Amino acid sequence: MNKQTGIKDLLGIAARFIVGGAFIYAGWLKAVAPAEEFAYAIETYKAVPASLTIFIALVVPWLEIYLGLFLITGVFTAYSALCLGATLLGFEGLLLQAIIRKLPVTSCGCFGASKGNSLSHEFIQNLVLLAFTALAWKYGRKLSIDSLVESYDQSESPG
């Protein structure tokens, strides 16, 4: 393994932990709080029918936890990174339309009901996370369950 590959692998692992950790934390904060809290935050974006917000608020936190965990542990790493990337793009879309429409969103709902940062701050933060997600997708296979399963299967195969 040359030096450059080593750095790329390290970056990939770090990216997995950063993105996965952020998603687990964000999901956990919302999952241990009443779903209504997050539902109200979603409502303020005025992008989905009010009747759907509670359903979304019930589902999204668990999705964040599971995908974050899959990325950190490196199971289906590429797919997990892709799904998280798509989720982040969805969040970016929501934030952008709220910024353009100048909606009075007091809590972005990103990390539970805490006041949080401004929408533009969250938008930039998500861009950074998107960049890390790309790194995790491209270089995140080292020290992962994926690689562990591969090497286990190779050692098991005859010859």
Added chain:
Amino acid sequence: MPAKKTARKILISIMLAFAATLLTLLCRQFSIGPARPSPAWRTFGPQTAKIQIYEYTDFACPACRAAEGDMKNVIKLYQDSVRVNFKHYPLSTIHPWSFHAAAYADCAGKQGKFIEYAALLFENQEKWARTKDKPKEFSEFAKKLKLDVPALEACTEEQDTIRQVQLDVAEGDLRGVNATPTFIINGKRAVGGTQFLEQVKNFDNLLKK
């Protein structure tokens, strides 16, 4: 062979998801996680206080009225060591006006008179709690406290005010509150005035730690 690999990974994913679900649900069960602070007008005591109390109350409940005096004494006695987060938990099925009372108290709080308005609600509980029509006392108390009554009335209809009370109820449900008053003192539950006072007896020990 690839199918075998995928099956292994799926099995690991399911195990991970199961563990994460179990852990998160346990956190919910034991109320581990950041508590939502009450608005400033119904939070009393320093933020860094060693004893953190969350009090779930219904203005139409007689036991809450009885516990109100004890709570006032505790705040007076342990003013620098106790922080009280007052939470609404109107039992609307048995007290038809308690949700409205909570909204009125919050709107009075926005005008700086939460404690005074809450005291009037408790003192006159028997007059308004079981009336058929909307109690006139709600505006009378506001006039008595020299509040801006039209602004107060408008505030009680606002979505934000209603949500604030609804969120308190949802949070109470999540924390397993089903009777009032319920106190959560440094994570420990007390239901009713007697259990509350039992825990208060331990405050000096808690403060020594």
